[in-house]
Amino acid sequence: MNDTLFPKPVVEDDRLPRIHQLLLDFYGKPKPRELWDPLTQFIYSLLSSRTKSETTLAAVHRLRERFGTWENLRDAPLAEIEATIGDINFPEQKAINLKASLQQISARYGMLTLDFLASYRTDKIRAWLEQFPGVGPKTSGAVVNFSVLRRRALCLDSHHLRIVQRLGLVRHGDVAVTEERLMRIVPESWDAAMLDEDHVLIKKHGQEICTFSDPKCSRCPLLSMCPYGQRQVSASSSTSQGRRDIE
Numbered sequence: 001m002n003d004t005l006f007p008k009p010v011v012e013d014d015r016l017p018r019i020h021q022l023l024l025d026f027y028g029k030p031k032p033r034e035l036w037d038p039l040t041q042f043i044y045s046l047l048s049s050r051t052k053s054e055t056t057l058a059a060v061h062r063l064r065e066r067f068g069t070w071e072n073l074r075d076a077p078l079a080e081i082e083a084t085i086g087d088i089n090f091p092e093q094k095a096i097n098l099k100a101s102l103q104q105i106s107a108r109y110g111m112l113t114l115d116f117l118a119s120y121r122t123d124k125i126r127a128w129l130e131q132f133p134g135v136g137p138k139t140s141g142a143v144v145n146f147s148v149l150r151r152r153a154l155c156l157d158s159h160h161l162r163i164v165q166r167l168g169l170v171r172h173g174d175v176a177v178t179e180e181r182l183m184r185i186v187p188e189s190w191d192a193a194m195l196d197e198d199h200v201l202i203k204k205h206g207q208e209i210c211t212f213s214d215p216k217c218s219r220c221p222l223l224s225m226c227p228y229g230q231r232q233v234s235a236s237s238s239t240s241q242g243r244r245d246i247e
């Protein structure tokens, strides 16, 4: 996605930098990411949906150990791939998508690599990646932002989507629409590494405080900026007050 296509607001929206700073103060600075080649990042990201990072990482290591090269992985029987990634979520469908994607990359480029994408514009890379099975804007965003390509993009996982909606930054929309709207208010000064750091902080917040079913709003560093959280806290204090009145 080329964020230069999206006009910035006339008045600078400072919500993202404020959120980022509050999360930095709360969680500390994340460790710098080890940047992988685009193909390894692609394989990781294709396997990662609805699965913990440690589990996905272990599955990628097992694939490498068992097959030796990504070409051998591409040519392996589906059942063997599925068995190797059996502890991630949806292994059957992910094995199908992974093998088909690796075959299609090889067929289109003539060999199994994504290194050539380094010479493409970011929006072209993402469109190219999103033609493969199971690859949407989340995976393409991860490949361009987290790998050695290191382009400006947001990788929006389910934590990120939930939190920006609760914060009222983007009210509705799928991954592509949400990324487009957020990129309009991302400061120009945020480079690829800063967008990555923001992703890591938001994901951590989604795992630890702003969880899907039980957000801990009263302990949240973002409460002063969060309409959803303020409603939750106020509803829970009215309930407690009601109970005290009855007692």
Ligand code: SF4
Pocket: 163, 166, 167, 209, 210, 211, 215, 216, 217, 218, 220, 221, 222, 223, 226, 228, 229, 230
């Ligand atoms: S206040 Fe609650 S809903 Fe808002 S970001 Fe924090 S935990 Fe999430």
